[in-house]
Amino acid sequence: MFKERPIVITAYIVCTIFALLAVMPFFWVLMTALKTNPEINAWPPQLFPHQPTLEHFYQILGKENFLRYIFNSLVIALSSMTAILFTSSLAGFIFAKYKFPFRGVLFAIILATAIIPLEVYVIPLYLMVFGVRMMNSYFALVFPFVIMTFGVFFMRQVIMSIPDELLEAARVDGANEFWIYVRVVLALSKSGLMALGVFAFSEAWANFIWPLVVVTTKDMYTTELGLATYQRQFYIEYGPISAGAVISILPMLIVFTLLRRHIMKGIATTGLRG
Amino acid sequence: MIRRLLAIAVCLLALSSVASADEKTKGKLSIWLGYPETLDAFKMGQAEFKKQYPNVDVEILTFELREFEAKLAVSVPAGSGPDILALHDFIFPRYYEAGALDDVPADLAKAINDKAIIDTPFKDIVTREGKPWGVPWWSGRNGLFYNIDHLREAGFNEPPKTYEDVWKYAEKLTQKGPDGQLTRAGISLRLTGPSGGTQKFVYFYYQLTGEQMLEPGSKPGTVRVTIAKNIDAAARALLDHIDHLHGAKKSDDWALKHDAQGFASGAASMFMRESWVIPYVKKNGPNIKFGVVPVPRDKAWGAFNAVEVLSVSKDSKLKQAAWDFIRILQAQPILDNVLASSGWVPLRRDRDYSAILKDEPRFAEMTTPPAGLTLYIEAPNTSYEEMTTRMGEIIQAAFRDASLVGNMDGAKKVMMRVNDTAVKILKDNGIYSD
């Protein structure tokens, strides 16, 4: 865009600095997770562990039941992602390709709820779960996350770009709407679904305030909850916490590395966070 | 692909609901602890329990204390709480009043009522209408921990005995670095965590006034606020803290490590806390030579006391098994473990702890109170968390206010605000007493 020499040089310098700043903390937490306790507390701090150890990983996975937390997070994130993909694509399809009374109003209401963050209405959600005595269950943890407003908006955008002729052709061939939904729409919006799936998965994985509120026993903790509450005892041990942080980050990093093209494309479509 | 994912998700959800339903029909005894240090003792009990009840699984979950209280408050009324309730003295009444406790079996009740086995004050805590509703298990008293080496270097051959001494010692024991920042706290005060902060502030307040800021009121469940009556002493206690947090007499700093962690790493020379510190420092600060004495006195002499009570939930499906577990926990080896590894003092007087006391004489300090020392317990009430949090917030915010140094009037104003806040919350909940 701006090809002038000084700007290019500035660009390299500035962007490199920020890119390094973005990545440095991850490197640091990995090093911390591998150091022995005396090395962690040494001053001046050493960059690399001289005697790398896996003891913190053993502690947090073994003694602290972190594996169970990871399992819980996986169940919740996968369930939520599946539900969101299903509801968003279905609703997005309807809003994109069908005319019906009140379509505009309904869509506007749905969109309006997107501005309102979950934290505002977390109390009634809690009371609903409390009322049906399903506290501290997978049901409770997934319950508010089976739909996503942005998902509907996003899939609608994606599906709108599918040519109507394709749908018509299918109809002429005698297909019913559900068949069209599954075979035509879903097939053609794979890329969008992937981007949305990643987003939904990461939102469900990273969720904090909702599990904090509905979970009462440690065996139902998610990784986020387990990590956050691990430190709230009499003292902080940074070795195990760093190991826990590394473990918590890994799934998202893997997903990101594998699917980053889809994520970036998803953002390009609507500016949606991926 | 969607279909496959859907199928997986449905299966997972189904599995999980089956799993949780399953747990209610299998024999599972659940125990929740707010004090993770006693976990080892419970695990010993679990091993013993397994012999009597091979088909019952025991699940022991530990929580950080305030979380424990919060989760308990919601789960027990909903029927999803634990079978064994390990309650501390000031929340025990709440569950008794909610009708959440099962009757204590006759043999245990007899032991509780026997003066030779359980001291009367502890029996009184769990007794309502003539019968006990829980088994008092351990109590924790606070004391003053001091670093022997630090004191000797500063020229002190014995630990402080009076309230005034504490501050004098603290000033001398503090060390600063070349940049003027504190490297060692003369005394580690409770500066953050408002709810506990209120409690730790009372360690000082009590010695000046002879009572806590919140005392039981005239009717059970009500609370009396004593600050207004003792406003001068209250302000003095506050001022002593503030004066030692800013300026020339500064003896503690927010940037240092505090409490047991600070003490065990040598970052603090003295601090006041309960007996669990003994095993903690032995484990985490093996090089620290430390001693413990009763809290220093002033016109009054009182030590904070926490009592743990074991009860069984009325909603439990395994009441018999639960009470048997509690019986197991009364055995000598388990109580020995409680004392030795967690530092809390078991309450049964018909047991012999001499072996442990010989091994670790500092525990003797915690097991037998000297004559003249009053043991006080926090006033049980239903708005404990909110009240102590709001009061502690004001107190700890005042600690940070350097403009209050030497300002008696300002300190009085702050303490009156603390008083009024407590009164307001109590009145709001209908448990205020004059």
Place this chain on the structure above:
Amino acid sequence: MTVATDSVSPRASGLSSRREEWRASIRMNHLLWVVCALGPVLALFSIIRVYPILETIRLSFYRYHPTQRTKPFIGFDNYIRLLEDDAFRTALINTLQFCVLAVVITLTLAFTIALLLRSIERASPIYEILLYIPVVTPWVPASVIWKWIFDPQHGILNYWLGFLGIPKLAWLQDEHIILYAIVLVSVWKMLGYFVVVYGVGLRNIPDDLMEAAELDGATPWQRLIYIVIPMMKPIILFTVIIATIIFFNVFAPVYVLTASAQGAPAYDFKVVIGEIYQNAFVFYRMGYAGAQSVVLLLFVLTLVFVQFFFLRDKRGV
């Protein structure tokens, strides 16, 4: 439902009437389909979004403790109490300060970096990916990482600042500095996302427009002000709104960074959601917390509408 009939040539009447019937029956089927497909989803929305939002507002007029028997209606009492609540006022001020700082710093930095990246387009994917890694990291581990970096005695940040001659700062313990610590973590985390979003927008600006301006003698600065920024206005509006919503509702990093273990204290930096959480789920004053939630809602809506009003493309977004 779209019907492609325009290009169809007229047919024999019998055939066309059958066609009409066929289309009419499809329309009926479609209506059925729409209801069956959209119905459940709308039902879910009502249960999980619409009802709770309305219920929060309703609860704010009651005194509500989940396990107590009476839950009396108390009108505006909760709101009156709010006015005297020091903790909540502090939380509001903190949250506003934090939000403004975080939004301004994050977006300005992100825009600048996105702009600079366009000058080195070949290398930009790598930079964008690296900057995006904090974005995909959940808030809790990110905060845990920074908590250690911020440690006053052993943290690496103070170590490096030492080289610049700055004394050790109590990042999370000092009541004045902690605001900046939390802003730092938040900016670090969200920067990459906005860099990518701005990148998308900047790439959409046609090259010939920029070249024409260059030929006309416009300086880079002029090109920026008169072409780039106006064309980016809708995206800027979008990012400002998103950033505001995200940062006003900050909770997880505050919770983690200020969680005081008794051995290692941190300053209790209050934010709005923290107060709502504490009042609702620690003190169980759910009606009161409901009122606080309504206030939160009003603030968020107001901020969004104000930004929309001032930043919208007057020609139509």
